[in-house]
Amino acid sequence: MTMDQQFVTVEGRAIPIEGERNLLEIIRKAGIELPTFCYHSELSVYGACRLCLVEVAGRGVQGACSTPPEPGLDIKVNTPQLREIRKIAVELLLANHDLSCPSCFKSVDCKLMDVARRVGVTSVRFKPVQEKAPLDFSSPSIIRDPNKCVLCGDCVRMCSEIQGIGAIGFAHRGHQTAVLPAFGKGLGEGECVGCGQCANVCPTGALVPRSEMDEVLAALADPTKTVVAQVAPAVRVGLGECFASPAGDPIMGRMVAALKRLGFDAVYDTTFAADLTVIEEGQEFLTRAAAGEKLPQFTSCCPGWVQFAEQSFPELLKNLSSCRSPQQMFGSLVKEMLPEKQGIARKDLIVVSIMPCTAKKFEARRPEFAVDGSPDVDFVLTTQELARMIDGAGLRFNALEPESLDMPFGFGTGAGVIFGASGGVTEAVLRFAAEKITGKPLASVDFAAVRGDSGLREATLEVGGKTLRLAIVHGLANARAVAEQVVAGTSEYDLIEVMACPGGCIGG
Structure with a gap:
């Protein structure tokens, strides 16, 4: 002092x-x-x-x-005056709120319930003035329930300020004010890329991930189906938080045990496919550079970014890597190999992805990722959905004995694991490219210059006598700014990594 x-x-x-x-x-x-x-x-x-x-x-x-x-x-x-003002404000919110709390997806962490308890609301003195509105199921990633919206504006500002999209906004006036997609359309009919950041900041159940738990449970109960899971790198962090595991606690083995208890026939690691992505994307980058093709090359791992580029920057699609995301690469590989190996029909093999990201739900439904109507990835569960399934089965997660991932798709390197953090894809590709350029093993695999948490990071590295100019971007508003530079011809980057969610997949 x-x-x-x-x-x-x-x-x-x-x-x-x-x-x-x-x-x-x-x-x-x-x-x-x-x-x-x-x-x-x-x-x-x-x-x-x-x-x-x-x-x-x-x-x-x-x-x-x-x-x-x-x-x-x-x-x-x-003061007494402030306590009464807060209490009235919450009662007014509750008067028009759908109070089906026990069945609400947000019931376990609803901010409205928490605040109502804290300010001492025990009854509501006001009558509702709004009619019940229909739910919006148009998006494969997000369900919008206008009856639970408290008009806080968090989703509107997140979509506009952090993601730079503005897929939802305020409409009408007075007690008819509502948060809607443009022209009253459904979320799935506008510019929404399914990133789920609106649901991430929504304090109530007005915006929630579209659950596929019932479909997965039905598949697990079907004796004619072989059900396998692939688990994304970022999930091993998020699931531990759901069960209050200590920070840094290695929970992968317990997650495998939980999935086996739920009835999955095999549990694999998406890191396996992330490693394949490193090789393919790295080789594609080197080939483009050697052939003098137009750079920069954008990464293509993030489905939210790919959808955003398709909608807002179609002229840059040729700059995106041709690689599938690790989720879709894994699904394609497993659906190609396991049916023949196990003597089952493709339609009887169910691939379930455990992902931190709601955009993966949309990605799995893209028609190009299906063979004769059979998708490479059948269902996508978020980390929270898996936690609910484990809890619903009565499993004491932190007491489970760890089990091993199944082979051959349960193996992965550290390069694939770091895909979950912003900068991880770039660093993994650099490790591959550096060894290809120099023809020598790396003395150190760390490229600290691409690490960090700022929304836009730039790095220039000398590798084998070649200068590589890199950009690492997270948040689609930042991606828009970089994409506009590329379109205008003012960008000199060679490789640009884009993640839609702040911080990368770990922020999904």
């Missing part, structure tokens, strides 16, 4: 101002968790929910999220 340090008083305690952008951040630093619906630090301030209201001496009631800190402010956060 220094003599010239500036302070804000929060409930009688002096809290130093240390670069916080608003009073909400100051108050949270003071150890007080004000309820919010519409505040996310990575999004613009909206101030719609009115739950973070505070009393500022001499200024009255103000929104903590939209008020910058000033030295000398005296703030109260829990």
